[in-house]
Amino acid sequence: MRRAARFVTMPVNMTPESLRQRRARIAAALPLENALLLIGAGFPVPLPEGSDQAYPFRSHAEYFHLTGAECAGGVLAFDPRDGASAGWRSFVPLVTEAERVWEGRTQVAGTPLADLEPWLAARRGRPIAMLGARVAHPGCDEEISLRVREALTHARRPKDDHEIDAIRRAAAATAPGYAKLREVLRPGVTERALQIELEAEFFRQGADRTGYGSIVGTGSNSAILHFEPSARAVQAGDFVLVDAGAEVGRYVADVTRTYVAGQPTAFQRDLYQVVLQAEERAIARCVVGAEWKAVHLAAAEDLVAGLVQMGVMHGKPASLVEQEAHTLFFPHGLGHMVGLGVRDGSGRAPGRVKDPRLSLRTLRMDLPLAADYVLTVEPGLYFIPALLNDPARRARFSDCVNWPLVDQHLHLGGVRIEDDVLINSSGAPEILTRAIPKRLE
Ligand code: GLY
Ligand code: MN
Ligand code: MN
Numbered sequence: 001m002r003r004a005a006r007f008v009t010m011p012v013n014m015t016p017e018s019l020r021q022r023r024a025r026i027a028a029a030l031p032l033e034n035a036l037l038l039i040g041a042g043f044p045v046p047l048p049e050g051s052d053q054a055y056p057f058r059s060h061a062e063y064f065h066l067t068g069a070e071c072a073g074g075v076l077a078f079d080p081r082d083g084a085s086a087g088w089r090s091f092v093p094l095v096t097e098a099e100r101v102w103e104g105r106t107q108v109a110g111t112p113l114a115d116l117e118p119w120l121a122a123r124r125g126r127p128i129a130m131l132g133a134r135v136a137h138p139g140c141d142e143e144i145s146l147r148v149r150e151a152l153t154h155a156r157r158p159k160d161d162h163e164i165d166a167i168r169r170a171a172a173a174t175a176p177g178y179a180k181l182r183e184v185l186r187p188g189v190t191e192r193a194l195q196i197e198l199e200a201e202f203f204r205q206g207a208d209r210t211g212y213g214s215i216v217g218t219g220s221n222s223a224i225l226h227f228e229p230s231a232r233a234v235q236a237g238d239f240v241l242v243d244a245g246a247e248v249g250r251y252v253a254d255v256t257r258t259y260v261a262g263q264p265t266a267f268q269r270d271l272y273q274v275v276l277q278a279e280e281r282a283i284a285r286c287v288v289g290a291e292w293k294a295v296h297l298a299a300a301e302d303l304v305a306g307l308v309q310m311g312v313m314h315g316k317p318a319s320l321v322e323q324e325a326h327t328l329f330f331p332h333g334l335g336h337m338v339g340l341g342v343r344d345g346s347g348r349a350p351g352r353v354k355d356p357r358l359s360l361r362t363l364r365m366d367l368p369l370a371a372d373y374v375l376t377v378e379p380g381l382y383f384i385p386a387l388l389n390d391p392a393r394r395a396r397f398s399d400c401v402n403w404p405l406v407d408q409h410l411h412l413g414g415v416r417i418e419d420d421v422l423i424n425s426s427g428a429p430e431i432l433t434r435a436i437p438k439r440l441e
Contacts, residue, residue, distance in 0.1 A: 014068055014162045020085055022160060023066055027084035029155035034080075035127040035144050036120070039063045041074035042133030056209075060132035061340045062149075064250055065156060071108045075116055075135050079123060091116045150350050157337065157345045158372035164422065166251035167339055167374055167432060171420060173205040173246035174253040175435040187236045187261050191216040191229035194242070202246040211252025212342045214244035222258065222413030223382040225332060236262040239413040245342075254338045254376050255433050256418035264440060267310070267409065271381055272440045274306025275415045278379045279438075282334060286377065286421050286429045292365045293355065296334040299379050300326040300359065307381070315400050324358040325400045328387055333363040335376035338420055345373075371425040374432070382414025 030037065041063040044054035059070050066088075067076055073093040080087055092110035099105040111119075120128075120137065127141040129148040134140075159167065180201040181194055195216045202210060217227035218234045222241035234240060238261045245253035258275075260268055282299040300321045307313040307329060313320060320326060337345040348354070349367035360366075365375075387393060388406055417438055421429040 018160075018162060019066075019068060023078075023088050024084040026066060026152065026155050027078060027080065027087065030078075030080075030148050030151050032078075032080045032129060032144070032148060035129050035141065035148075036123055037078040037080075037129050037131065037148065038135045038137065039066065039076040039078075039132035040130070040135040041067075041069070041071050041076075043072050058250070061250075061344065062152060063132040065340055069108050069110075071110075073113065074108065074110070075113065076132075077116065077119060089119065091119075153345055153347060154350050156340075157367075158370060159339055159374050159422075160372075163251060163339055164372070164374070166249045167253065167420065167422075169206060169248040170211065170246045170251050170253040171255075171432045171435070173202050173207045173248055174244070174255055174433065176205045177201040177244070177246065178242070178255070178257055178436045181242060182259070185234065185240060185259060185261060187234050187238075190231050190233045191218050191221070192231055194234075194240070195229040195244075198242065198244055202244075205246070206248055207246035208249065209247045211245040211247040211254060215242065215256075216244070217241045217413065218261070220383075220385075220411040220413050222415075223384045225382075234261045237265070237268075239268065239415060241414065241416055243416065243418065250341075251339055252342050253420055253433060254342050254378075254418060255420065255436055256378055256380075256416045257436060257438060258415040258417060260440060268412070269440060270306075270310050272415050274303060274310070275379055275381050275417050276438060276440075278302040278306065279377055279417045279419070282377045282379060283419065283421055283431060284428055286369055286375070286423055287427070288369060288371055288423060288425060290369045292334075292367055292369060293360055293363065295369075296363055297321060297359060299334045299377075300330060303330050303379055303381055312402055312405055313400055314402065320400055321359050323397075323400070324361065325397050326359070327362060328393060328397060328401065329381045329383070330379065331362060331382070331384065331387060332378075332380065333365070335378050335418070336364040337373060337375045339374050369423050371423055373423045374420060375423070376418050376420055378416055378418030380414055380416030382416075383409050383412045384414070385410055 039062050041059035044057040047053045057072055075091045077089045078087050090110035091113045092108045093113045095105050095107045128139050129145040130140040131149055177198040181198045184197050195214050215227050216229040218240045219238040221227050222239040240259045243256040245255050278299050285295045301317040304317040304320045304326050336343050346364045352366050420432045423429050
């Protein structure tokens with residue numbers, strides 16, 4: 001049996017008119033000049049072992065954003081000479097009898113794909129930019145494509161009302177999952193059982209799927225950044241780190257909470273408070289015009305200042321961060337953009353090159369924040385043996401760290417707290433995931 005593909009023809013709450021407006025806004029932002037644009041949806045990827053199954057199909061995000069369609073083989077074309085609205089044409093494959101019989105697929109509205117070649121032939125000699133999944137047509141201009149992709153990514157960064165609504169729905173489906181998980185969290189429950197309760201509640205509350213592979217790490221597993229839940233059972237006193245979010249209409253929430261099973265020790269409580277405070281302070285800094293690099297570095301300094309106060313690190317926070325000593329305990333960036341996928345629109349502002357500073361090595365974004373951006377703020381502090389047992393790091397940072405204290409906590413795990421925030425045109429951001437409590441109880 002072939003897996004049935006789900007065919008969405010319009011994202012949550014979107015009308016043909018709002019899609020037209022979105023396309024017109026994007027068209028105005030693309031440096032195409034005389035070039036044509038083809039955006040491919042892509043094709044299902046078959047499982048390798050010939051089981052007549054494919055990985056769940058999703059149209060490429062660049063295609064989905066401008067069509068709202070899950071349409072394998074679809075191509076969205078644009079000719080800027082025909083105008084920002086009239087220039088768009090959606091070419092779709094005709095659904096076959098086998099697809100109707102096996103998958104219940106229905107015809108996606110659009111121009112038959114067979115008409116794409118004549119559409120291109122009528123425009124012969126013009127350069128072609130290709131985005132989305134690669135379209136099987138010769139003559140892609142790689143240089144223009146790169147430029148146009150950079151502009152498209154940037155134009156997609158501010159989320160429109162439909163997108164924000166979808167992210168709100170994803171957040172609304174996520175919150176009850178965390179509440180459910182809290183109910184069942186106790187010593188003896190496995191990471192896998194926690195994942196099942198969490199995800200089942202996401203689905204009951206309207207999720208189409210999870211936004212990414214759910215992370216549930218207990219004890220020392222909580223320090224493995226992208227840990228997959230295992231059969232390990234929670235032990236009294238464990239940190240339990242949960243990083244999971246629902247997806248609704250292709251838009252995702254990306255949330256992390258860390259709990260302690262039972263009574264936290266003073267050390268655990270302090271570590272948690274350092275991360276929580278760094279998170280809250282970082283969120284408050286997420287205002288229009290703030291440089292993400294600066295927000296990241298300020299959070300790194302807050303985290304390091306907390307570790308200095310706890311006696312884990314020695315020195316001046318700013319200097320420790322400059323030496324990248326913070327990456328011993330905070331080895332990832334402060335966050336990323338989120339929306340149509342879990343890394344939607346991240347990267348650098350147009351024209352920027354990678355900042356060579358050591359302290360910024362782990363950043364996923366380098367841009368000034370603007371109204372209607374949605375991004376995660378997710379500081380964390382972890383005891384990661386793979387980093388902390390490295391002799392080169394121990395030598396390099398011998399004076400910066402209280403190594404005997406680190407050795408006592410080498411298997412403690414870690415704390416991360418992550419919320420999704422919407423940048424407001426003025427003032428503090430809105431925390432879209434605020435319904436999920438983050439007090440250590
Ligand atoms: N959910 C994975 C991350 O936050 O990067
Ligand atoms: Mn996350
Ligand atoms: Mn994240």
